[in-house]
Every structure is written in structure tokens, then in C-alpha cells.
Amino acid sequence: MKLIPCLFLLALLPSCGDKAKGQARERDVKQRIAPDMKTALAEKKLKLGSPVFIRAFKEERILELFVKNEKTEKFELFRSYPIAAASGSLGPKLAEGDGQVPEGFYFVPPSAMHPNSRYHLAFNIGFPNKFDKANGRTGSFIMVHGSYVSIGCLAMTDAKIEEIYTTADAAHNSGQPFFRVHIFPFRMTEARMAAAAESEWLPFWQNLKTGYDLFEKNKIPPNATVKEKQYTFE
Numbered sequence: 001m002k003l004i005p006c007l008f009l010l011a012l013l014p015s016c017g018d019k020a021k022g023q024a025r026e027r028d029v030k031q032r033i034a035p036d037m038k039t040a041l042a043e044k045k046l047k048l049g050s051p052v053f054i055r056a057f058k059e060e061r062i063l064e065l066f067v068k069n070e071k072t073e074k075f076e077l078f079r080s081y082p083i084a085a086a087s088g089s090l091g092p093k094l095a096e097g098d099g100q101v102p103e104g105f106y107f108v109p110p111s112a113m114h115p116n117s118r119y120h121l122a123f124n125i126g127f128p129n130k131f132d133k134a135n136g137r138t139g140s141f142i143m144v145h146g147s148y149v150s151i152g153c154l155a156m157t158d159a160k161i162e163e164i165y166t167t168a169d170a171a172h173n174s175g176q177p178f179f180r181v182h183i184f185p186f187r188m189t190e191a192r193m194a195a196a197a198e199s200e201w202l203p204f205w206q207n208l209k210t211g212y213d214l215f216e217k218n219k220i221p222p223n224a225t226v227k228e229k230q231y232t233f234e
Contacts, residue, residue, distance in 0.1 A: 022116020026169075029121065033166045041067060041167075046078060049174035052167055053068055053221045054144075056083065056154060058090060059186035063154060063211040065164055066221075074219035081164065084148045085155035091201045093127065096138045099151050102127045103185055103204075105211055105224035105231060109178040113169060119164040120146030120158040127182045133223070144181070157224045180221045188212040207231050 006048040018209055038048045046067045053066040053075045061083040066075040088100035102125070112124040122145035128137050139152070146158040156164060185201070186192050188209040196202055211233050214222040 014043075019116055022114075026121070029115075029162050030166055030169070033162050034170070037071075037163060037166055037170075041078065043136035044076065044078060044160070045069065045071075046076060047135045048167065051075075051134075051172045051176040052179045054164070054179065054181045054217075056181070056183045058086065058088075058103070058183070058188055061086065063156065063164070065167060067167065075215075075221065078167070079148070079163070080203060081156055081160045083154050084157045084160075085150045085153040086153070089120045090199075092137065092204060093132075093139050094137050095151070096140065098220070101154065101183065102132070102139070102142055103183050103208060104129060104131055105208075106181045107178040108168070108181060113165070114143070114145075115165075115171070117143070117145055119143070119150075119155070119161075121161045122146070122167065123168065125183075129223075131229070131231055134226055134229045182211065182215070182221065184208060184212060 015163040034048060041048055046069060050070055051068040055066065056063040063081045063083055065078050065081065067078045068075050080157040085087070086101050087095050088098070091100065091193065093100035093102040094102065106127060106129055108123050108125060112126060113123065114122040122143040125138055125142050125144065143153045144161070144164070145153060145155060146161040148157060151156055171179055185205060193205065194208060196205060199205070207230055211222050211224055211231060214233055224231050225234065226232070
């Protein structure tokens, strides 16, 4: 099966004339998916429209969807999804066309949602962010999308992206200005970090682990900023 680089996702998006088709697709998906999502969330004492947070692990090929519990103010794991396709190896994305999935801290405003994607539904994670730019990393149109194929993005299958997209879109529509997407090379346990001690990326991963640990401790996604080419956290 031929893989299509996500670098070309913009070119593969429908023209403005097809925007109405994308909107119709989005409406159809919401009508089909939202009732089941409301029921599934209610079973965990969560609700559709509450803020969301997404976390992904490249080595484990897992994407996690968290939803905020409005009573506790903590983000709770709602569902874990297998990543159907992703290219590259462990380590950050460095340059346009290198086939790497980024690692780092990103966010998705409503304008980054793409219901008219040729990959069914998609959202742009916002690579390169300020950290990437400060470190000279280049690339564009890095998406989480449907389908079973991808290079540089995360393909989730059409069925799974419908659930993810619908939950994230409901959060936007209920007032969440953006949702965070944190992508890690692997689950950053002490044992796994020790196994990576000889990697050239260890200093970078140690920086990522600070943000990882803050969420593990507080169950609230930290606000990542950039100072002197490093992530800092609030």
C-alpha cells in the first residue's frame, strides 16, 4: 500500500468549492456519533463538551483522549486508541519531508480543525511551535486524521477519528479555546528513560519528561512555554 506524506495534506484538502461537502460530512458525523459519545462519557461521569486533552506515544502507538471532570477539575482518561499508522523513528521531527512524527507540546484551536480533509476528518497539531522554530526545526501540515496510511502524521482510521474529532469539536463549541496535544516518544517512566541513556535525544527527552511528570502528578495539562530553546512549564 502506498503511503502519502502528510506534507501534502494541504494540497489534498478539497478546494473552497468543496467546503460545503466538508461541513455536511461534519454534521453527519456529529449526528451519528454524538449520542453514543454522550452515553459513553456519562458512564464515566463525564460529559460531551467538557475540555479535552490528547496525549500520544510513538513507541506504544497509542493515542489517549482525556476529558475534564467538571467536579474534580482533573482530566480523566476516557479512551485509548491504537494508532493505525505513523512513520519515522523515535526522536523529534527536524525538517520538512523527513517523515518524522513530532515530539513535544502542541495545541489545536478551532481554526485548525479540518472537516473537509481527504483523510475523512483531521486537525492540525500546530507544528512547528515556538520551541521547534527556536531550534530550527521545519515542517508543516502535521495532522491527526482518519485513514490507515500516513507519513509524518498520526492516522487513526475513519471510525476512531470520528470519535476523537466529535469530542474535541464539542469542547471547542462549549468554550475551550484550544485543546493541547502532547506527543512523546514513549511512556516516560524512570525505567524507560534509563534504557534511553545512550540516545542522542536524551537531553531533549528529559525536557519533555518534566511536562509528562507534571500531568502524571496533577492530571492537569501543564502550560508549556519556551525559554532559551527549552520548554518551561506552568
